[in-house]
Amino acid sequence: MTDPLPRLVDHEQRRRQITDAVRRVIVSGGMGAVTFQTVAAEAGFSVRLVQYYFGTKHEFLLATHRSVMEDAGARFLRQWNALGSDATPREAIRAVLIELLPLDDQRHEETLVLGAFGWANLTGQGINAEETFVAPRAVVTLVTDQLRRAQLPDESSSADHALDAALVVAATGGIAQGMLQGFSTAESATELIDHLLDRVLGPESKH
């Protein structure tokens, strides 16, 4: 805004402003409230400008969903970089799961938006179901890899890692939803994540 020189429009920034507006419309009114009109009004743009960037509602919903996944993925990477290369598998998994809890405004918004996409699947609104499975599948893969790395010397079967990872991700989803709805506090949700890791990886002292 203080830039003294005229410059090209930053298209990536415009797209982001629109998908951010989509998120806010979903948070305040649910998926049913999302239209070109409400999104344009929320972004402070004309409907025509939104249409310039996204030809259909499906396109901006898809871009919004992807932006949430990218934000979460970028946070995973920051957390992993902060942990360093000598992080234990448990620490690496915990860092990912904690990023999936609605522990601050950003993650609260993400949990609500992803939940709204999930519900929209059921009524055929939103994007198609397969698209919404990309994120949980990616997390299951991350967790599976870490569980494999944590494998104890006396473990013989490797088939259980994928099953454990699916359980960990499903349980984290349930814990996040419980916290979102006020059934759990931030503290008890975090305690449940640690207990989940105890039950899957064994008590912390062993690793």
Next chain:
Amino acid sequence: MTDPLPRLVDHEQRRRQITDAVRRVIVSGGMGAVTFQTVAAEAGFSVRLVQYYFGTKHEFLLATHRSVMEDAGARFLRQWNALGSDATPREAIRAVLIELLPLDDQRHEETLVLGAFGWANLTGQGINAEETFVAPRAVVTLVTDQLRRAQLPDESSSADHALDAALVVAATGGIAQGMLQGFSTAESATELIDHLLDRVLGPESKH
């Protein structure tokens, strides 16, 4: 309908017809679609008749929520009776958790309706959040009692039973949601429940 004698209106049945209509309206249109008009139309009653039984929208929503909990509770009891008094704690817990998965039309509807109540909490629609916590709290208590009964001789602490039960219920919620949205099949959701019990109670052969 084949009753040859005139009889008094069965008020309990009428109330049930109305709360069943509320469920169907929620399933087809979400919580936002629920009004006296849509519920009356779905039940095939006049708005005035619905108002005779329920003075406010809050009242019929509350009655609908309770009817879902009562149906699930009645199924738990039937399952427990079928298991008999020599059921292991694991069998008793499993029977309850399986009833919480959307494995048939009835449970699919219940999962959707309870989910819609949960989401409605977030926007201040629906009933108040505390009311929606009654059901999960009751399940946590049931599971805690069974885990206590399953306590191994070498376990010293009893504090973990409540934490394990909270984890089991949160995880089951996540598994049920995943199945509802098509991320898991009935088979993989059931497998996750069994794996959850393995991780909390130890592998089945030990119990």
